Structures are given as structure tokens and as C-alpha cells.
Amino acid sequence: MSQTRYVFTLVALAVLAGSGVGAALGEIHRNAKTPAPPPQARLHTFETDSIQTFHVTRAIVKAPFTLERLSVTGHGGTAVIDWYCGSWSPLVNNATDAVALYIDGSEVAETVAGGQGGEHDARAGILRWVGPLGTGPHVVSVQLSSSTGPVALPLVVGGSPVQEGVDVTEHARY
Amino acid sequence: MPVTEQRRTVLLALAAIALGGWALTLAAVSGRPKSSTSSAPSAIESQITYNASGHRRLVQALLSPVVLHQLSYQSAGGPTTITWYDSDLESLQPLKIALVSLYVDGTRVASTVKTSFTGTDEDGQGDLVWRGTLTRGRHEVVVRVEDTAGWGSPYTDPDFPGVDELIIDRGDSSAP
Numbered sequence: 001m002s003q004t005r006y007v008f009t010l011v012a013l014a015v016l017a018g019s020g021v022g023a024a025l026g027e028i029h030r031n032a033k034t035p036a037p038p039p040q041a042r043l044h045t046f047e048t049d050s051i052q053t054f055h056v057t058r059a060i061v062k063a064p065f066t067l068e069r070l071s072v073t074g075h076g077g078t079a080v081i082d083w084y085c086g087s088w089s090p091l092v093n094n095a096t097d098a099v100a101l102y103i104d105g106s107e108v109a110e111t112v113a114g115g116q117g118g119e120h121d122a123r124a125g126i127l128r129w130v131g132p133l134g135t136g137p138h139v140v141s142v143q144l145s146s147s148t149g150p151v152a153l154p155l156v157v158g159g160s161p162v163q164e165g166v167d168v169t170e171h172a173r174y
Numbered sequence: 175m176p177v178t179e180q181r182r183t184v185l186l187a188l189a190a191i192a193l194g195g196w197a198l199t200l201a202a203v204s205g206r207p208k209s210s211t212s213s214a215p216s217a218i219e220s221q222i223t224y225n226a227s228g229h230r231r232l233v234q235a236l237l238s239p240v241v242l243h244q245l246s247y248q249s250a251g252g253p254t255t256i257t258w259y260d261s262d263l264e265s266l267q268p269l270k271i272a273l274v275s276l277y278v279d280g281t282r283v284a285s286t287v288k289t290s291f292t293g294t295d296e297d298g299q300g301d302l303v304w305r306g307t308l309t310r311g312r313h314e315v316v317v318r319v320e321d322t323a324g325w326g327s328p329y330t331d332p333d334f335p336g337v338d339e340l341i342i343d344r345g346d347s348s349a350p
Binding site for chain 1: 288290302
């Protein structure tokens with residue numbers, strides 16, 4: 001090997017070695033300074049419900065009337081609470097009726113239905129609330145909170161099954 | 175040691191240092207944790223039988239029920255929510271009743287009732303929700319309407335889209 005070729009090879013290898021060692025040291029230093037990221041939180045879903053199926057009309061004479069009462073355990077996530085009734089019908093003309101959702105006794109949402117025609121104003125009832133649910137036990141309740149007269153919750157026709165109930169689905173990451 | 179052998183040793187040492195350094199770098203980079211996401215598994219199946227504007231599909235079910243949806247659903251088993259939704263279930267005549275029912279494997283499991291007082295002045299959605307448990311396997315899901323007169327299902331005006339759909343959602347609780 002000639003002297004020139006030797007020096008050239010030596011310089012090239014020295015540069016390569018220096019950059020390799022430098023990159024390795026830099027990476028090691030970066031890893032040491034950067035704290036390891038926490039393990040990716042997993043999404044947990046918890047579902048609790050209370051569903052009733054009616055084959056005859058449930059006529060409620062007077063508000064307030066508790067339709068559903070459900071104990072749930074929160075995990076610090078976001079809850080979607082759905083109340084559903086297959087047929088909500090006033091039983092008197094010129095009615096205004098309200099169904100409200102309560103969490104631990106506090107009203108968080110309300111839906112109103114009414115009409116001029118009494119039983120000719122039947123329709124499905126839906127109330128949905130989304131919000132944070134703290135860790136620990138909670139009581140979710142749904143009430144016919146006000147009415148101008150008797151209300152069918154649900155109105156059943158011909159013995160067909162009509163569901164009424166509340167579903168609490170919580171999504172929590174931890 | 176001869177000069178040639180000294181040179182070779184120096185070159186080999188430098189080559190080893192270079193290879194080692196880059197190997198260490200590659201090892202450190204490839205050892206970084208990779209990000210990942212997870213989500214609760216769920217299975218959703220839907221069927222839209224109407225999604226158009228400028229037409230009305232008028233259900234005439236005075237003499238016999240009319241099938242709005244029919245779907246063969248492969249269930250993994252477990253809690254299931256089946257929803258029928260119509261963007262405007264509206265009677266064309268006053269003082270009429272519509273009974274929309276959900277059948278699973280031939281059994282009527284849920285119904286919704288909608289009535290009319292004035293007829294076409296009462297636009298409004300149709301909603302039917304069933305929550306229950308399905309066994310593992312294939313199930314026949316049918317939505318039928320039984321009524322006493324013509325209903326828009328959905329009732330739509332020109333240039334406004336309407337939908338009538340069936341949604342099957344197998345909620346999956348990951349609670350430990």
C-alpha cells in the first residue's frame with residue numbers, strides 16, 4: 001500500500017469511526033435525558049343499563065315520577081347516558097311534559113314533549129347526555145319531572161313490546 | 175512489527191471502532207418504544223334503505239305489514255343495541271297510528287308507536303331502540319311497519335335528503 005493511499009484510507013476510517021462513536025454517544029445521551037414515555041393508556045368501556053319491556057301501557061298520573069334509578073361506578077372517564085322510551089304519549093289534550101336526567105340528585109338534562117291531541121301526539125322519547133363521570137359510585141335516575149296531566153310512558157298498542165330504560169356507557173383511559 | 179502490519183492493524187482497529195459505533199447507534203434507535211393505540215372492539219352493521227331527495231316512500235300497510243329492513247346478522251354474542259331511525263316518519267292524514275316493530279329471528283322484541291293529530295303538519299323522527307343480548311351465531315333482523323294509513327317513511331320534500339336506516343351495534347365492555 002502506498003503512503004498516499006494509506007493516509008487517505010486512514011483519514012476516511014477515522015472520520016467514519018468518529019461519526020459512528022459520536023452518533024452512538026449522542027443517541028445514548030438523548031435516551032438518558034428523555035424519560036421513557038408512559039405505556040399507552042388503554043381504552044376501557046363500561047356499560048350499565050336498566051331496561052324494561054312493557055306489554056301494557058304504563059299510565060303515570062302525576063309528576064314527579066321516577067322512571068329509572070341505576071347505580072353505576074365511575075372510572076374518571078366520559079359517560080354517554082341514554083334514556084329511551086318507545087312511545088311517550090300525553091293522555092290529555094294541550095299537554096307539556098318533561099323528562100329529566102339526574103346524576104347524584106342533580107339535574108343535568110331534560111327533554112320536553114307535548115301537543116294538542118293527547119294520545120294523538122305519541123312518539124318515541126329520547127334523552128342523551130354526555131359528560132365526565134368522576135371515579136366512584138354514582139346514582140343515575142330519570143324522572144317524569146313535570147306534566148300537565150296523565151302521561152303514558154310507554155303507550156302500548158295491541159300488546160306489542162315497548163322498551164323503556166336508561167343506558168350508561170363510560171369510556172375511560174388508564 | 176513490520177510497518178505494513180502496523181498499518182493494517184491501525185486500519186482494522188479504526189474499522190472496528192466505526193462499525194461498533196454505528197451498530198450501537200442502530201441498536202439504540204431501533205430499541206425506542208413505538209407508539210400504539212388501543213380501542214374497545216365493537217362491531218357495527220348498518221343498512222340504509224332510503225337515502226334520496228325529492229321522493230316520498232309512502233308505506234301502505236293497512237292490510238299487511240310492510241318490511242322496511244331485513245338483515246342477516248352474524249353475532250359474536252353478547253349485549254347488542256339495534257336501532258331503527260327514520261329522519262321523518264310522518265302521517266299523511268290526521269288521527270292515524272303507526273306501529274313500527276323490530277323482529278329478531280321471527281320474534282317481535284320491541285316496538286315504537288307514533289300517532290298523528292293533524293297529519294302532514296307533524297314532521298318528526300321515528301326512533302326504535304332495542305337493547306338486549308344476542309347469542310353467538312346468525313340472526314335475522316327485520317323491521318316492519320304496521321299502520322292504518324299512508325306514512326312518509328321518510329317524508330321528504332324536493333331537494334332535501336331523507337334516510338331510513340337500521341344500525342346493529344354490538345357494544346363490547348372491556349371491564350375487567
